[in-house]
Amino acid sequence: MELDEVIERAGPRQFSPKDDLPIEYRKAATRMIQFHANSEVMGGYLDKQFTRHAPSLDRKLACTAKVQDEIGHAQLLYRAAETLGVKTRDEMLDELQNGDGKFLNCFHYPVDSWYEAPMIDFFVDGGAMRRQATLKSTSWEPYAHAMDKVCFEEGFHVKHGESILKELMTGSKATQERVQETFDVWWPRIIQFFGPPNKDSKHNDFAQSVGLKTASNDYLRQSFLNMYIPKAEKYGLEIPETPHIEYDEETGRYELEYDDLDWDEFWTIAKNDYEGSHIQIDARANRQTAVEWVRSAMDSLEQSTSPTPQAAD
């Protein structure tokens, strides 16, 4: 199929492995799904640390379950990416290990307290939910299919994060202040989670023209602000003064001062060059090395096992 025809036919779940698609489409879809899968892995590794900080057994169990979900999402997505025939799952995992694999900005910052749990589990997962809901109608069918399961589970993650936020914000005054301080640090990162403004996004136009993306960065950021500013305020959080955000009554939109955000830091992160990037990537890379023996044991088992004999009638 020529690219013109792809653009003409682009629509929800329009293309699948039985279609002969041009390399431009297959590469763009691989880049997007691999980025998403890497982000699930790195988000899971970040979240793993909350299990240690969680104040009760119930919270620890919920944190563990969430980490399992995130790693499961990554597996589904690597499989969906593989169906494009550009890279194998092993190649993508190796790229994540050697520092070439890219992932979402929020997962490059180290975490070290329980107060950060709702920043990731409520706000970042809430943002992810906004984005992923629109990907149910992406044009690559295996990706959309994976989103059905992922979105269902993300709904639980957001509830889990909201419950932690609610508990902390009805705690002591000192606890509430610590949450607010943590929110002040995370808020600009969370807004940048949706990527650069449309005008500065390299991949936005192509991805939208072939139906891989169905909503722009600015649209998703706006829909997040509309939903999450009232929620943050409901739990007693104050929206930080920077970046400047103003609600326009007439348009019903939040107008954001983009220049108040640190885009140098954002683009350094995008290249995996931020100081925290190396800490996060290396920590996860060491885990991949540590379980290498399991992979090779399973590979040799697979090679030595003959096909399962048919059961006799």
Ligand SMILES: [Fe+2]
């Ligand atoms: Fe996830």
Ligand SMILES: [Fe+2]
């Ligand atoms: Fe999640």
